[in-house]
Amino acid sequence: MRNLKVTMAYDGSAYHGYQYQDNAVSIQQTVEDTISKLLCGKHSINGCSRTDTGVHARAFVFNFRTENNIPCEGFIKAMNALLPDDIAILSCEEVNDCFHARYDSKGKEYLYRIHCSDIRDVFARNMSLNYPYTLDIEKMRSAAKLLVGTHDFAAFCKAEAKEHLKTTVRTVYDIRIEKIGEYVEIYVSGNGFLHNMVRIIVGTLIYISEGKRTEEDIISALNEGDREKAGKTVPPGGLYLNKVFY
Amino acid sequence: MRNLKVTMAYDGSAYHGYQYQDNAVSIQQTVEDTISKLLCGKHSINGCSRTDTGVHARAFVFNFRTENNIPCEGFIKAMNALLPDDIAILSCEEVNDCFHARYDSKGKEYLYRIHCSDIRDVFARNMSLNYPYTLDIEKMRSAAKLLVGTHDFAAFCKAEAKEHLKTTVRTVYDIRIEKIGEYVEIYVSGNGFLHNMVRIIVGTLIYISEGKRTEEDIISALNEGDREKAGKTVPPGGLYLNKVFY
Numbered sequence: 001m002r003n004l005k006v007t008m009a010y011d012g013s014a015y016h017g018y019q020y021q022d023n024a025v026s027i028q029q030t031v032e033d034t035i036s037k038l039l040c041g042k043h044s045i046n047g048c049s050r051t052d053t054g055v056h057a058r059a060f061v062f063n064f065r066t067e068n069n070i071p072c073e074g075f076i077k078a079m080n081a082l083l084p085d086d087i088a089i090l091s092c093e094e095v096n097d098c099f100h101a102r103y104d105s106k107g108k109e110y111l112y113r114i115h116c117s118d119i120r121d122v123f124a125r126n127m128s129l130n131y132p133y134t135l136d137i138e139k140m141r142s143a144a145k146l147l148v149g150t151h152d153f154a155a156f157c158k159a160e161a162k163e164h165l166k167t168t169v170r171t172v173y174d175i176r177i178e179k180i181g182e183y184v185e186i187y188v189s190g191n192g193f194l195h196n197m198v199r200i201i202v203g204t205l206i207y208i209s210e211g212k213r214t215e216e217d218i219i220s221a222l223n224e225g226d227r228e229k230a231g232k233t234v235p236p237g238g239l240y241l242n243k244v245f246y
Numbered sequence: 247m248r249n250l251k252v253t254m255a256y257d258g259s260a261y262h263g264y265q266y267q268d269n270a271v272s273i274q275q276t277v278e279d280t281i282s283k284l285l286c287g288k289h290s291i292n293g294c295s296r297t298d299t300g301v302h303a304r305a306f307v308f309n310f311r312t313e314n315n316i317p318c319e320g321f322i323k324a325m326n327a328l329l330p331d332d333i334a335i336l337s338c339e340e341v342n343d344c345f346h347a348r349y350d351s352k353g354k355e356y357l358y359r360i361h362c363s364d365i366r367d368v369f370a371r372n373m374s375l376n377y378p379y380t381l382d383i384e385k386m387r388s389a390a391k392l393l394v395g396t397h398d399f400a401a402f403c404k405a406e407a408k409e410h411l412k413t414t415v416r417t418v419y420d421i422r423i424e425k426i427g428e429y430v431e432i433y434v435s436g437n438g439f440l441h442n443m444v445r446i447i448v449g450t451l452i453y454i455s456e457g458k459r460t461e462e463d464i465i466s467a468l469n470e471g472d473r474e475k476a477g478k479t480v481p482p483g484g485l486y487l488n489k490v491f492y
Binding site for chain 1: 322323331368369
């Protein structure tokens with residue numbers, strides 16, 4: 001039995017998230033159906049993570065087991081011919097039998113893109129948050145430092161998602177904020193993420209720029225777990241799973 | 247009566263070209279309907295040019311006359327709120343009554359984008375030609391020089407379009423080829439363009455890179471007007487009207 005580690009990119013605009021769902025089209029189902037068609041027989045994949053409806057991936061990793069001896073190069077070419085245009089296989093390699101895309105992940109990096117302009121970018125719809133003002137990058141960078149490290153991120157988690165969790169403590173490795181033309185790109189890396197955590201972090205940093213929240217609010221949010229002290233959840237279209245660390 | 251000069255950008259993927267058509271959705275109709283709704287009364291616009299189905303514009307210029315005294319800034323904001331997401335008004339200014347977006351144009355610049363990779367860019371579908379090999383930029387630049395200047399471009403025109411033309415002589419001001427990461431961008435500027443002219447020029451330059459055409463073929467194409475000496479017509483999704491000169 002071979003174990004294949006595969007990296008793919010997708011535009012999540014047309015999908016109800018990564019994870020298989022009974023009554024909606026997911027990335028997982030689309031990819032599993034395509035592999036099963038190509039390799040003639042039902043195959044299941046282990047994704048590195050879930051992504052929500054409308055969230056994208058630049059490098060999502062999954063693994064799957066197969067008896068089929070298709071060469072990795074052939075798998076990439078055939079899959080890209082069969083998959084819809086908004087999903088692309090970037091790489092494929094045979095790995096040790098015990099590799100698991102989710103359990104072996106040491107962390108992930110997300111990217112959130114903000115288009116700072118009062119006029120939308122027609123060529124990047126559903127690909128960024130259009131924000132019609134200027135952002136105070138220095139103020140955001142300073143506040144972002146408070147979030148780096150191991151903290152209880154309960155205030156940065158979707159309420160309903162918390163109930164099923166043993167802990168809301170996570171480690172954020174780094175938050176990097178870059179300005180590229182009219183775009184502001186926010187990279188957040190960490191060992192794991194709560195539901196909506198990156199989107200709430202970005203919303204909080206925008207509130208910091210706007211003066212609607214202070215650095216003291218962030219400290220309170222981390223200490224008290226009060227969702228109201230953080231900012232709003234920004235929309236999914238600007239979010240990309242950018243990298244998975246192993 | 248005011249005369250307004252307006253610049254807009256659009257992703258042409260969902261439209262049957264710029265020009266009004268009886269049984270298909272066009273950019274012109276969508277914009278005219280939106281202006282007519284906003285300004286309460288039928289308005290017609292004069293576009294600087296036509297673009298084909300699936301072709302985009304980064305800066306398409308049109309003008310229209312109105313009795314309405316909406317301020318230009320208000321017009322931009324209101325139009326961008328009412329228009330579909332794939333069309334955006336970039337600027338609006340009041341101009342001399344005799345200005346006409348098409349008749350006063352001194353030339354235009356088109357851009358054609360080629361994504362050189364054996365794996366498609368899922369975030370730029372319908373926005374470039376995916377070309378799974380490397381392009382020989384120096385060879386293309388050298389051949390492009392032969393096309394600059396005033397020539398009979400009959401060989402670089404869609405056959406059916408030629409019948410209605412008085413002349414197929416046009417002046418190409420410049421052809422600039424740039425490599426940006428995995429993308430090759432070809433900028434073609436001139437005083438006017440025949441139907442499919444830029445797409446056939448780009449197809450010819452790709453054939454030059456592949457060795458399927460020589461510089462001698464280009465000289466023959468220009469001298470003899472033989473369409474077969476030029477290259478194939480590349481798809482519309484990579485083409486953008488980039489600039490209009492006045």
